[in-house]
Amino acid sequence: xxxxxxxxxxxxxxxxxxxxxxxxxxxxxxxxxxxxxxxxxxxxxxxxxxxxxxxxxxxxxxxxxxxxxxxxxxxxxxxxxxxxxxxxxxxxxxxxxxxxxxxxxxxxxxxxxxxxxxxxxxxxxxxxxxxxxxxxxxxxxxxxxxxxxxxxxxxxxxxxxxxxxxxxxxxxxxxxxxxxxxxxxxxxxxxxxxxxxxxxxxxxxxxxxxxxxxxxxxxxxxxxxxxxxxxxxxxx
Numbered sequence: 001x002x003x004x005x006x007x008x009x010x011x012x013x014x015x016x017x018x019x020x021x022x023x024x025x026x027x028x029x030x031x032x033x034x035x036x037x038x039x040x041x042x043x044x045x046x047x048x049x050x051x052x053x054x055x056x057x058x059x060x061x062x063x064x065x066x067x068x069x070x071x072x073x074x075x076x077x078x079x080x081x082x083x084x085x086x087x088x089x090x091x092x093x094x095x096x097x098x099x100x101x102x103x104x105x106x107x108x109x110x111x112x113x114x115x116x117x118x119x120x121x122x123x124x125x126x127x128x129x130x131x132x133x134x135x136x137x138x139x140x141x142x143x144x145x146x147x148x149x150x151x152x153x154x155x156x157x158x159x160x161x162x163x164x165x166x167x168x169x170x171x172x173x174x175x176x177x178x179x180x181x182x183x184x185x186x187x188x189x190x191x192x193x194x195x196x197x198x199x200x201x202x203x204x205x206x207x208x209x210x211x212x213x214x215x216x217x218x219x220x221x222x223x224x225x226x227x228x229x230x231x232x233x234x235x236x
Contacts, residue, residue: 011046015054018044023063023074030183033071034064081180093232099181100228102174103162107208107224110168111217118168122209125157125164129205132157161205165224168212 019040022028035043040051055072058064062082065075076082110118132154139146146154159182166178211220 011050012053012057015040015044015046015050016057019054019058020063023058024077028074030074030077032074034074036071076183077179078176080176081183083180095181096228096232099178100225100232102178102181103165103228104221104225106166106169106171106174106178107212107220108217109171109174110165111212111215111220113170114168114212114215118164119209119213122161122164122168122212125161126205126209129154129157129161165208165212 019034022034028034034040037048037051037055041048044051055064055066059066059072061079062076063074063079064072066072114122132150135150136146136154139150163175163178163182166175169175205223207223208220211223
């Protein structure tokens with residue numbers, strides 16, 4: 001979806017809204033380099049100073065990261081996610097602990113509240129994840145190093161599956177909190193996945209979907225939490 005020309009009200013606020021929408025809608029995903037200042041100026045039909053101020057505001061809010069000499073990249077999908085990424089810092093164990101807390105409660109709520117549409121999305125997400133992870137596992141079984149594209153695709157599919165579980169909770173604030181945590185840990189998934197695929201830490205997520213579909217609140221919580229606890233224990 002192309003950006004819309006800003007016309008009325010505060011031009012800076014208009015541009016901030018346009019850029020924020022491009023980020024939150026997924027048009028510009030996390031890690032994506034946004035168009036250069038000159039291109040944004042032409043698309044939005046505003047001055048360079050207006051674009052510069054809007055970018056600066058979103059960078060201050062944690063959504064964008066300006067890399068001198070390289071460009072501006074999407075850092076988070078919302079101000080809340082950006083703040084969470086900053087608070088999480090580099091300690092993966094702490095991020096995993098927070099992620100586990102959110103995912104366990106989300107699984108409980110999903111088992112109690114899910115709709116037929118939620119289940120359909122969850123099954124599709126699980127299939128996509130399993131296909132992507134199997135591509136990494138196949139390369140590992142052949143004694144090959146999985147390609148970066150394969151790893152990133154598998155990591156994204158895994159993230160999308162867990163986000164689908166949280167969405168099934170029906171709690172929009174929980175979804176936003178989870179986005180922030182997942183964005184903080186997403187890069188590590190690419191790094192750690194080759195070491196876990198095909199091992200006892202490579203846990204099938206079919207049980208999570210089955211528990212949610214059955215409305216089994218306690219099993220859903222257990223399925224969602226056990227594999228993450230295993231990852232946490234490995235950090236000790």
